[in-house]
Protein backbone atom coordinates (compact mmCIF):
# COMPACT_ATOMS: atom_id res chain seq x y z
CA UNK A 1 0.00 0.00 0.00
CA UNK A 2 2.84 2.39 0.84
CA UNK A 3 6.25 2.74 -0.73
CA UNK A 4 9.51 1.52 0.79
CA UNK A 5 10.48 5.18 1.17
CA UNK A 6 7.40 5.74 3.38
CA UNK A 7 8.39 2.94 5.77
CA UNK A 8 12.05 3.98 5.71
CA UNK A 9 10.95 7.48 6.73
CA UNK A 10 8.94 6.07 9.67
CA UNK A 11 12.00 4.12 10.88
CA UNK A 12 14.31 7.09 10.58
CA UNK A 13 15.86 8.50 13.76
CA UNK A 14 18.15 11.44 14.18
CA UNK A 15 20.61 12.82 16.70
CA UNK A 16 20.80 16.55 17.12
CA UNK A 17 23.72 17.90 15.05
CA UNK A 18 24.07 20.72 17.57
CA UNK A 19 24.24 18.86 20.94
CA UNK A 20 24.18 15.18 19.82
CA UNK A 21 21.03 14.39 21.85
CA UNK A 22 18.61 11.92 20.24
CA UNK A 23 15.77 14.00 18.82
CA UNK A 24 12.05 13.28 18.69
CA UNK A 25 9.15 14.24 16.47
CA UNK A 26 5.39 14.20 16.39
CA UNK A 27 3.67 11.49 14.39
CA UNK A 28 0.00 11.74 13.53
CA UNK A 29 -2.13 9.02 11.95
CA UNK A 30 -4.66 10.81 9.75
CA UNK A 31 -6.48 7.58 8.91
CA UNK A 32 -4.71 7.19 5.59
CA UNK A 33 -1.13 7.17 6.74
CA UNK A 34 1.22 8.58 9.29
CA UNK A 35 2.38 12.14 8.93
CA UNK A 36 5.63 13.05 10.66
CA UNK A 37 6.66 16.45 11.88
CA UNK A 38 10.26 17.58 11.77
CA UNK A 39 12.74 16.16 14.27
CA UNK A 40 13.32 18.56 17.13
CA UNK A 41 15.69 18.69 20.10
CA UNK A 42 15.15 20.15 23.60
CA UNK A 43 18.03 22.55 22.83
CA UNK A 44 15.81 24.22 20.21
CA UNK A 45 17.35 22.73 17.09
CA UNK A 46 14.87 21.64 14.43
CA UNK A 47 15.28 19.55 11.32
CA UNK A 48 13.16 22.20 9.63
CA UNK A 49 15.10 25.49 9.55
CA UNK A 50 11.85 27.47 9.71
CA UNK A 51 11.18 26.04 13.20
CA UNK A 52 14.72 26.10 14.53
CA UNK A 53 14.51 28.02 17.84
CA UNK A 54 18.04 27.27 19.05
CA UNK A 55 18.76 30.99 18.67
CA UNK A 56 15.81 31.98 20.89
CA UNK A 57 11.99 32.14 20.67
CA UNK A 58 10.57 32.64 17.20
CA UNK A 59 7.15 33.98 16.21
CA UNK A 60 5.40 33.47 12.90
CA UNK A 61 3.58 36.23 11.01
CA UNK A 62 0.47 35.76 13.22
CA UNK A 63 2.40 36.10 16.47
CA UNK A 64 2.27 32.36 17.12
CA UNK A 65 5.24 31.00 19.00
CA UNK A 66 6.95 28.31 16.93
CA UNK A 67 8.53 25.23 18.44
CA UNK A 68 11.20 22.93 17.10
CA UNK A 69 8.68 20.14 16.44
CA UNK A 70 6.78 22.14 13.84
CA UNK A 71 4.16 23.50 16.24
CA UNK A 72 2.77 27.00 16.44
CA UNK A 73 1.07 28.07 19.66
CA UNK A 74 -1.34 31.05 19.61
CA UNK A 75 -0.48 33.72 22.20
CA UNK A 76 -3.80 33.30 24.11
CA UNK A 77 -3.05 29.63 24.82
CA UNK A 78 0.32 30.59 26.30
CA UNK A 79 -1.44 33.06 28.60
CA UNK A 80 -4.01 30.52 29.83
CA UNK A 81 -1.22 28.03 30.55
CA UNK A 82 0.56 30.62 32.67
CA UNK A 83 -2.60 31.28 34.73
CA UNK A 84 -3.27 27.60 35.41
Ligand SMILES: [Zn+2]
Nearest residue numbers: 016019041043
Ligand atom coordinates in the same frame (compact mmCIF):
# COMPACT_ATOMS: atom_id res chain seq x y z
ZN1 LIG B 1 20.18 19.64 20.51
